[in-house]
Amino acid sequence: MDGGIPLQDSVVYGPIHSRRLGHSLGINILPVSHKVCSSNCVYCQYGWTVSGRFPERLKKAPELLKEIEESFSRLVHSGTRVDCVTLAGNGEPTLHPELEAVIIGLKALRDVYFPKAPVGILSDSTQITRHKVRQAIGWLDVCYMKFDAAEESTWRRINDPLGHTDFQAMIRVLHELPDVILQSMFVQGTYDNTDDGHLATWIDRVAWIHPQSVQVYTIDRPTAAAGITKVPRPILEGIAARLTEATGVPAEVFD
Ligand code: SF4
Numbered sequence: 328m329d330g331g332i333p334l335q336d337s338v339v340y341g342p343i344h345s346r347r348l349g350h351s352l353g354i355n356i357l358p359v360s361h362k363v364c365s366s367n368c369v370y371c372q373y374g375w376t377v378s379g380r381f382p383e384r385l386k387k388a389p390e391l392l393k394e395i396e397e398s399f400s401r402l403v404h405s406g407t408r409v410d411c412v413t414l415a416g417n418g419e420p421t422l423h424p425e426l427e428a429v430i431i432g433l434k435a436l437r438d439v440y441f442p443k444a445p446v447g448i449l450s451d452s453t454q455i456t457r458h459k460v461r462q463a464i465g466w467l468d469v470c471y472m473k474f475d476a477a478e479e480s481t482w483r484r485i486n487d488p489l490g491h492t493d494f495q496a497m498i499r500v501l502h503e504l505p506d507v508i509l510q511s512m513f514v515q516g517t518y519d520n521t522d523d524g525h526l527a528t529w530i531d532r533v534a535w536i537h538p539q540s541v542q543v544y545t546i547d548r549p550t551a552a553a554g555i556t557k558v559p560r561p562i563l564e565g566i567a568a569r570l571t572e573a574t575g576v577p578a579e580v581f582d
Contacts, residue, residue: 331371331372331373331374331375331548331549331550331551332372332373332548332549334359334360334361334362334373334417335353335355335359335416335417336359337355337359337394337398338354338355338356338386338391338394338395338398339352339353339354339355339394339395339398339399339402340352340353340355340416341353342407342408342409342410346544346547346581346582347471347510347542347544347579347581348410348411348413348447349410349411350408350409350410350411351409351410351411351412351413352402352409352411352412352413352441352444353413353415353416354395354412354413354414354415354416354420354433355415355416355417356385356386356391356414356416356420356423356426356429357385357416357417357418357419357420357422357423358381358383358384358385358417359383359417360381360382360383361377361381361383361417362374362376362377362417362418363385363417363418363419363422364376364418364419364422364451364489365418365419365421365422365451365453365454365488365489365490365492366419366451366453366473366486366487366488366489367486367487367488367489367551368451368475368485368486368487368512368551369484369485369487369514369517369518369550369551369552369555370485370512370514370518370546370550370551370552370555371550371551372546372548372549372550373417373418373551374551375551376418376489378489385423385424387425388425388428388429388432391429391432392429392432392433392436395432395433395436396436396440399436399439399440399441400440402440403440403441409441409444410444411444411445411446411447411469412433412437412441412444412445412446412447413446413447413448413449413471414429414430414433414446414447414448414449414467415448415449419450419451419453419454420448420449420450421448421450421454421455421457421460421463421464422454426459426460426463426464427459427462427463427466430446430463430464430466430467431466433446434446434466445468445469446467446468446469447467447468447469447470447471448464448467448469448470448471449471449473449510450464450470450471450472450473451473451486451488452472452473452474452497452501453488453490453492453497454492455472455497455500455501455504456492456493456496456497456500461500461504464504469506469508470504470506470507470508471507471508471509471510471542472501472504472507472508472509472510472538473486473509473510473511473512474501474509474510474511474532474533474536474541475511475512475513475520476520476525476529477525477528477529477531477532477533478525478528479494479495481520481525482494484518485514485518485520498532498535498536501536501538502535502536502537506538506539507536507538507539508538508539508540508541508542509533509536509538509540509541509542510541510542510544511529511533511541511542511543511544512544512545512546513543513544513545513558513562513563513566514545514546514550514555514556514558515555515556515557515558516554516555516556517552517553517554517555518552518555521558521562521566526566526569529570530569530570530573530574533570533574533576534573534574534576537576538576539577540576540577540578540579541567541570541576541577541578541579542578542579542581543563543566543567543570543578543579543580543581544563544580544581544582545557545558545563545581545582547582557582558582559582560580560582563580563582564580566578567579567580
């Protein structure tokens with residue numbers, strides 16, 4: 328596989344039946360014409376992160392919330408099932424400069440339209456060293472934080488963080504954040520983070536971070552880089568079992 332799937336073309340998308348989240352209503356607070364991300368993961372389903380100037384501007388919080396409310400209202404009237412509301416979309420949502428205002432407004436709309444649905448975020452973890460981002464995500468019901476690589480060299484190879492993120496500082500903040508759920512993507516083929524040495528370090532680091540749980544998964548969509556392959560389920564199950572046995576941290580497998 329080489330390339331990716333099309334970007335989300337609206338602020339609210341889905342609900343999509345996600346392997347990990349159930350009927351998840353996606354919220355994209357980023358542009359629809361290009362991906363905006365602080366990483367350039369080799370397995371990204373949206374292809375490579377391209378830098379440069381794009382004519383589309385970021386929508387401000389009031390504009391986003393107005394569109395979100397209109398969509399929520401339509402979905403309630405059509406009786407659509409929504410298990411959770413998840414900030415994700417076309418890149419890294421914590422890059423939005425008005426993240427806190429968006430999250431507070433989104434939670435207020437959730438209370439009105441989908442009062443039982445937790446509001447969460449899928450994040451690449453790189454921005455959590457910023458106080459403003461930590462303060463914003465503190466309002467969320469659940470934070471799914473990417474942690475594919477326990478060593479800086481593997482992180483740079485697989486997630487290719489853009490900008491200046493201090494790997495050790497990022498792990499320290501993951502450790503300090505309460506009740507995070509780590510998401511660890513495992514890949515094989517042209518890139519591989521399933522070797523024994525890396526797994527041993529990953530288990531040590533996960534134990535130190537001490538998350539609420541870990542989601543162990545692999546690709547199920549086209550990837551940015553060519554030659555990446557799915558990790559067979561028995562291997563994922565072995566990784567999850569090894570983690571839980573060594574650390575007591577619950578791990579769920581998705582393939
Ligand atoms: S963090 Fe997510 S959106 Fe960004 S490059 Fe990685 S997989 Fe793609």
